[in-house]
Amino acid sequence: MSIEDLSIILKEKGFKVTPQRLAIYDMLKNTKSHPSIDMIYNSLKDNFPTMSLATVYKTVDMLKKLNLVQELNVGEGSFRYDANVASHPHVICYKCHRVDDLEDADFDDLIEKVNKLTDYDIKNQKLYFYGYCPQCKGKDTAK
Amino acid sequence: MSIEDLSIILKEKGFKVTPQRLAIYDMLKNTKSHPSIDMIYNSLKDNFPTMSLATVYKTVDMLKKLNLVQELNVGEGSFRYDANVASHPHVICYKCHRVDDLEDADFDDLIEKVNKLTDYDIKNQKLYFYGYCPQCKGKDTAK
DNA sequence: GTGTTTGCAAATATTTTGCAGTAAG
DNA sequence: CTTACTGCAAAATATTTGCAAACAC
Numbered sequence: 001m002s003i004e005d006l007s008i009i010l011k012e013k014g015f016k017v018t019p020q021r022l023a024i025y026d027m028l029k030n031t032k033s034h035p036s037i038d039m040i041y042n043s044l045k046d047n048f049p050t051m052s053l054a055t056v057y058k059t060v061d062m063l064k065k066l067n068l069v070q071e072l073n074v075g076e077g078s079f080r081y082d083a084n085v086a087s088h089p090h091v092i093c094y095k096c097h098r099v100d101d102l103e104d105a106d107f108d109d110l111i112e113k114v115n116k117l118t119d120y121d122i123k124n125q126k127l128y129f130y131g132y133c134p135q136c137k138g139k140d141t142a143k
Numbered sequence: 144m145s146i147e148d149l150s151i152i153l154k155e156k157g158f159k160v161t162p163q164r165l166a167i168y169d170m171l172k173n174t175k176s177h178p179s180i181d182m183i184y185n186s187l188k189d190n191f192p193t194m195s196l197a198t199v200y201k202t203v204d205m206l207k208k209l210n211l212v213q214e215l216n217v218g219e220g221s222f223r224y225d226a227n228v229a230s231h232p233h234v235i236c237y238k239c240h241r242v243d244d245l246e247d248a249d250f251d252d253l254i255e256k257v258n259k260l261t262d263y264d265i266k267n268q269k270l271y272f273y274g275y276c277p278q279c280k281g282k283d284t285a286k
Numbered sequence: 287g288t289g290t291t292t293g294c295a296a297a298t299a300t301t302t303t304g305c306a307g308t309a310a311g
Numbered sequence: 312c313t314t315a316c317t318g319c320a321a322a323a324t325a326t327t328t329g330c331a332a333a334c335a336c
Contacts, residue, residue, distance in 0.1 A: 016289090016291065119277040122273065128271075180301085196300095196301090197301090197302080220299065
C-alpha cells in the first residue's frame with residue numbers, strides 16, 4: 001500500500017495525516033529488515049531531527065490496530081515489525097539475528113488443521129523458523 | 144524429568160543444588176499454564192518467603208541453557224516458559240491470554256520443508272496459533 | 287480556530303547486574 | 312573452608328503516559 005493510500009485511510013478513520021506517520025509507514029514498506037522500534041527511529045531521525053521514540057511507538061501501535069503492519073516476536077527483548085501483513089513464516093538467524101520472510105511457502109492450511117485438533121477458534125498463526133543464515137552457516141561459533 | 148534427575152544434572156555440570164532451583168523447576172514441570180517469570184515468582188513466594196525475582200530470572204536462564212525449559216514469545220511484554228522442551232505448537236487465546244500446548248500435532252516435517260525453501264540451515268521452529276479458547280469463544284467482545 | 291498530534295520528560299514495566307551475606311559441598 | 316548462590320538494591324532496557332506547544336484541517 002502506498003503513502004497516498006495510507007493518507008486516504010487515515011482521513012477516513014478521522015486521523016490526521018502527518019509527515020511522521022507517512023515516513024514511518026514508508027520506511028516499513030520499503031525495507032525487508034523487519035526493524036524494531038529503535039531501528040525505525042534511528043533510520044528516520046536524520047531526516048526528521050525532532051522525531052521521537054514516543055511517536056514511533058504511537059504510530060506503529062496505530063498501524064498495528066489498522067492492520068497495516070504486523071508485530072513479530074522473534075525472541076529478542078523487543079518486537080519487530082513487518083508492513084507485509086499477509087500471514088507468512090519468518091526465518092531467523094541464531095547468530096546475526098537477521099529476520100527474513102519465507103514468501104513462497106504456503107502454510108495457510110495449518111490453521112484448519114489446528115482448528116480440528118483443539119477446541120479453540122483459531123484465527124491466525126505466527127510461524128518462526130530458527131537456524132543459521134547463508135552468511136553465518138558454516139562459520140563455527142555456535143548459537 | 145524429576146527433581147532427582149535435575150539434581151544429578153546440576154551436580155554433573157558443577158552447579159549447586161539449591162532449594163530454589165528445585166522449586167522453580169518443579170513448579171514449571173507441574174503446570175500447564177506456561178507461566179511468566181512473575182507468575183513463577185508469585186506462585187513460589189508463599190512457600191519461599193525470601194524468594195527473589197532475580198533468582199527466578201537467573202534460574203530460568205540456567206534451565207534454558209541446560210535445555211530443560213523453553214522460552215515462548217507469545218506477544219506479551221514478557222516471556223513465558225515451558226518445561227516441555229519438545230518442539231510443539233502453542234495455541235494462545237486473544238482474550239484471556241491463556242497459552243495451551245498442542246500436543247497431538249505432528250509438525251516436525253515443517254523444518255525439512257523450510258530447509259528446502261531457503262538457504263538457511265534451519266534447526267528449530269516455534270509455531271503459535273492465535274484465536275479464542277473454549278471459555279472465551281462465542282462471548283462477544285472481540286480481540 | 288479547534289482538536290489532534292508531537293516530542294519531551296517522567297513514569298512504568300521488564301530484565302540484568304553488583305555485591306555482601308549465606309548456604310552448598 | 313571454599314566457592315557458588317541468594318536476595319537485595321541499583322542499573323539497564325523497553326515501553327507507556329501526561330502534558331504543553333505545534334501542527335493539520
